[in-house]
Amino acid sequence: MKDFAVVGKSLPRVDAPAKVRGEALYTDDLLLPHMVYGKIKRSPHAHAVIKKIRYDKALELPGVLAVITGDDAPQAYGIVPQAPTEYALAVGKVRYAGEGVAAVAAVDEETAEEALERIEVEYEVLPAVFDPVEALERQDVVIHAKAKNNMMYEGKQEFGDVDKAMAEADFVLERSFKTSYVNHAFLEPHSALAHFEANGFLTVYSSTQIPHYLHRTLSLVLDLPMNKIRVSVPMVGGGFGGKGEVASSELCAALLAQRTGHPVKVTYERSEVFAQHKGRHPCVMTMKIGVSQDGTIQAIDFDNILDGGAYGGWGIVVLFYTAAMIHLPYQVPNARFRGRRVYTNKPTTGAMRGLGGVQPRFAMESMLEDIAKELGMSPYDLRLKNAVESGYTTKSNVYVPHSEFKKCLQTAVERSGYREKQGKLPLGKGIGLAGGYYISGTAYTLYMSYKPHSSALIRVDTEGGIILYTGATDIGQGSNTVLPMIAAEELGVRADDIHIVSGDTQLTPFDLGSFASRVTYGAGQAVRMAAQGINKQLYEVAAVELGVRADQLICREGKIYSQYEPGPVLDFMAAVAKYIDAKGPLSAMGHYSPPRKGMKGVQGANIGQSPTFGFSAQVTEVDVDLETGKVKVLKVTEAGDCGQPINPMSVEGQVEGSIVMGMGQALFEEIKVSPDGRLLNASLHDYKIPTAVDIPEIDSTIVDSYDPTAPFGAKESGEGPIQPVIPAIANAICDAIGVRFLELPITPEKILQALKEKKER
Amino acid sequence: MKKLITLNINGQDFDLAVSPRDLLVDVIRKKVGLTGTKKGCGQGDCGACTVLMDGHPVLSCITLAVASQGKKIQTIEGLSEGEKLHPIQESFVEQGAVQCGYCTPGMILSAKALLDRNPDPSEEEIKQGIAGNLCRCTGYKKIVKAISAAAEKLGGKEEERVR
Numbered sequence A: 001m002k003d004f005a006v007v008g009k010s011l012p013r014v015d016a017p018a019k020v021r022g023e024a025l026y027t028d029d030l031l032l033p034h035m036v037y038g039k040i041k042r043s044p045h046a047h048a049v050i051k052k053i054r055y056d057k058a059l060e061l062p063g064v065l066a067v068i069t070g071d072d073a074p075q076a077y078g079i080v081p082q083a084p085t086e087y088a089l090a091v092g093k094v095r096y097a098g099e100g101v102a103a104v105a106a107v108d109e110e111t112a113e114e115a116l117e118r119i120e121v122e123y124e125v126l127p128a129v130f131d132p133v134e135a136l137e138r139q140d141v142v143i144h145a146k147a148k149n150n151m152m153y154e155g156k157q158e159f160g161d162v163d164k165a166m167a168e169a170d171f172v173l174e175r176s177f178k179t180s181y182v183n184h185a186f187l188e189p190h191s192a193l194a195h196f197e198a199n200g201f202l203t204v205y206s207s208t209q210i211p212h213y214l215h216r217t218l219s220l221v222l223d224l225p226m227n228k229i230r231v232s233v234p235m236v237g238g239g240f241g242g243k244g245e246v247a248s249s250e251l252c253a254a255l256l257a258q259r260t261g262h263p264v265k266v267t268y269e270r271s272e273v274f275a276q277h278k279g280r281h282p283c284v285m286t287m288k289i290g291v292s293q294d295g296t297i298q299a300i301d302f303d304n305i306l307d308g309g310a311y312g313g314w315g316i317v318v319l320f321y322t323a324a325m326i327h328l329p330y331q332v333p334n335a336r337f338r339g340r341r342v343y344t345n346k347p348t349t350g351a352m353r354g355l356g357g358v359q360p361r362f363a364m365e366s367m368l369e370d371i372a373k374e375l376g377m378s379p380y381d382l383r384l385k386n387a388v389e390s391g392y393t394t395k396s397n398v399y400v401p402h403s404e405f406k407k408c409l410q411t412a413v414e415r416s417g418y419r420e421k422q423g424k425l426p427l428g429k430g431i432g433l434a435g436g437y438y439i440s441g442t443a444y445t446l447y448m449s450y451k452p453h454s455s456a457l458i459r460v461d462t463e464g465g466i467i468l469y470t471g472a473t474d475i476g477q478g479s480n481t482v483l484p485m486i487a488a489e490e491l492g493v494r495a496d497d498i499h500i501v502s503g504d505t506q507l508t509p510f511d512l513g514s515f516a517s518r519v520t521y522g523a524g525q526a527v528r529m530a531a532q533g534i535n536k537q538l539y540e541v542a543a544v545e546l547g548v549r550a551d552q553l554i555c556r557e558g559k560i561y562s563q564y565e566p567g568p569v570l571d572f573m574a575a576v577a578k579y580i581d582a583k584g585p586l587s588a589m590g591h592y593s594p595p596r597k598g599m600k601g602v603q604g605a606n607i608g609q610s611p612t613f614g615f616s617a618q619v620t621e622v623d624v625d626l627e628t629g630k631v632k633v634l635k636v637t638e639a640g641d642c643g644q645p646i647n648p649m650s651v652e653g654q655v656e657g658s659i660v661m662g663m664g665q666a667l668f669e670e671i672k673v674s675p676d677g678r679l680l681n682a683s684l685h686d687y688k689i690p691t692a693v694d695i696p697e698i699d700s701t702i703v704d705s706y707d708p709t710a711p712f713g714a715k716e717s718g719e720g721p722i723q724p725v726i727p728a729i730a731n732a733i734c735d736a737i738g739v740r741f742l743e744l745p746i747t748p749e750k751i752l753q754a755l756k757e758k759k760e761r
Numbered sequence B: 001m002k003k004l005i006t007l008n009i010n011g012q013d014f015d016l017a018v019s020p021r022d023l024l025v026d027v028i029r030k031k032v033g034l035t036g037t038k039k040g041c042g043q044g045d046c047g048a049c050t051v052l053m054d055g056h057p058v059l060s061c062i063t064l065a066v067a068s069q070g071k072k073i074q075t076i077e078g079l080s081e082g083e084k085l086h087p088i089q090e091s092f093v094e095q096g097a098v099q100c101g102y103c104t105p106g107m108i109l110s111a112k113a114l115l116d117r118n119p120d121p122s123e124e125e126i127k128q129g130i131a132g133n134l135c136r137c138t139g140y141k142k143i144v145k146a147i148s149a150a151a152e153k154l155g156g157k158e159e160e161r162v163r
């Protein structure tokens, strides 16, 4: 453990006091003078041509200011800009039930709602499809003209010689898996407030993870230059990837504000959050793993059909992430992937915490367990044998600079008593192990660009103190706490000496956004570099004052002194005053660009490249009620490698949140779709997420780790820990009742059915 | 047709013109301007809109404003005394029970109602007490810990009282 003054301390979140007092302002809490309300009319049909939209009766209603339809903003957009498929409102046809077809601005929400009822839409209903495998076959359903067989994209990769390795393997196992349709269920519905100033300058306040991509998309869809638009992010009530794409609420608010001249706020109802969706891709996966007798993995062959829902979204990226995820955290010398992302007439899937990882991890970790049993090995030994270490390069040319994955496995196994319990518990009780990893940022931007992915500015003066400006966006994950801690450590001051301004495209320097677990690592590097820039300038003046060479100075607890011998001390702020007197204003910028690694000639091989990776291992204990089929997760013992935690309490929060979220997906979360494509449980009543009474005991350990490439050694911690959750539960259930479940969620009905079948056999 | 009503919120009377269909959450947020009360679902499913009415937790998104007259309504803004946080608020901050914070006001008020009626709850009782408040960020562990720590601070814990 390094000797840090600030890093590694569990400081309370900077925004927590305002949040517990109810004073923190989220987008829907904001009011502007003359503000009006926007509402969106949605299609009842899953697939239909829009023949005509009549809205004069809506406009006649007193208090209604404007109505817009898809024709008012016909520019397609997409988070992956090379393949834009989405519109602010449906253009020409709707592709899922719940898609927006028109939007209204009115003086209050009630009037806006009444106006929606007065809009008449004439549809010509088309045949629809809701299952991705079926969609590939259905010639009669054409969701997007460009996508033949409803296939949005097909990706293929092969590294090494899979056929040869399989033929030579001592044991080969093949299984098929299916995962469910899962929503992020963050607590704050999407909300956007747009406002045009008299000079035509647009400001959008929004609950988003990606102010930059929203900025770009507003510019595209409204046909305004980017420098006439500002995106500002108030407090965000959770995102988990669901606010990692532009939502039609944001575009409609801006379009209606443009049309009416009033500030317009659009806040979703909960059912609209489900229509916007962009949740986890349901996957139909077939995986084949070949091993040698000693348990060494020889090859993986993986076929994945991803249910994309109606539009493109993050789809192509998710597709290739599922490919990338089989290359780690175990050494895989030969790997092949075929993936197809398929359109269906459902709300679009997209990015959700640990995107692309959770589904293949469920398959792979379930299979490793079974392979170990087949070989007469402990599943733990098998994993340890194949686990990657620092300095490993995958067959897909992904370099892993740092890994303490083995330590994670060892710690989780030792702390849980896995070895003593596995295979030895009474019927109905079980224990399961799984490993996982995730990226700490990506190597590439979603559009071609060489600019730094993160940048930061620190300004210091005797009036405002130390102000850190960063484009990184706090969506509840705590970056507004962690980034000042990084700055404080480098500057040698206290964390609460630093004020942070973040998530604003006008006020803060560039940052790509809060996704891909990139903020602590990437924005952290930028912040650290900016702080180093301040020190360099400041120490030159302090050196004169102290009579010590600048390169020998350090600052601790706000005091600058020689790190080698006791002597005079200069207060940090006194040095700042001297600096400004002598040289003028003091500021410095920092930036970070990840290494642009990839693999020439291999489709999609840039995806999955990351400057470093976090790891996690979990041992989960369950109790399966043989009468009711109900699974109670009793205890999860987690050990994670997030490098040096900047704020351990925050890391624990990420781990605990991940475990409980993953548990929901493993056991009960699933959006149900009616035969005509309506969502049957688009509410928090019917779409169940874990409550406080469902939670297991959680024993989490941050293993001793320090990534030398990282800012103060820190890596991701918010998406790695969700990776092992589902397979660890599935493996524990298998240990408890001897049934291997291949489909999520593992509901009581499925368990009872399986127990019945087992008895009959 | 609007109706004139008086709501007592955090000890202060507010005269308000509301329609009979207006929900308490909207009146508190939009008419009174206390936006600490959150709306996560508007259907009584998430607990984000929890307020206390005569000390009992109530979901303000399924409560009519007109039916709330004559009651003492407490929102999150009425919990701290000036700058000083209520011990439950303090514990939430200290224990890391706040991430995005959207569930936090409702969670804290449910916790207050629980500790008012049961000053020394077991872990299970705490979990039951907040079972109607969803949180997607924290996994609840630190929230339960914060409530337990607050019970201790408030002197409700058995050993505290003996001393």
Ligand code: FES
Pocket (backbone or CB within 6 Å): B038, B039, B040, B041, B042, B043, B044, B045, B046, B047, B048, B049, B050, B059, B060, B061, B062
């Ligand atoms: S907003 Fe009232 S319970 Fe969700």
Ligand code: FES
Pocket (backbone or CB within 6 Å): A187, A237, A238, A476, B097, B098, B099, B100, B101, B102, B103, B104, B134, B135, B136, B137, B138
């Ligand atoms: S802290 Fe985000 S929902 Fe509870």
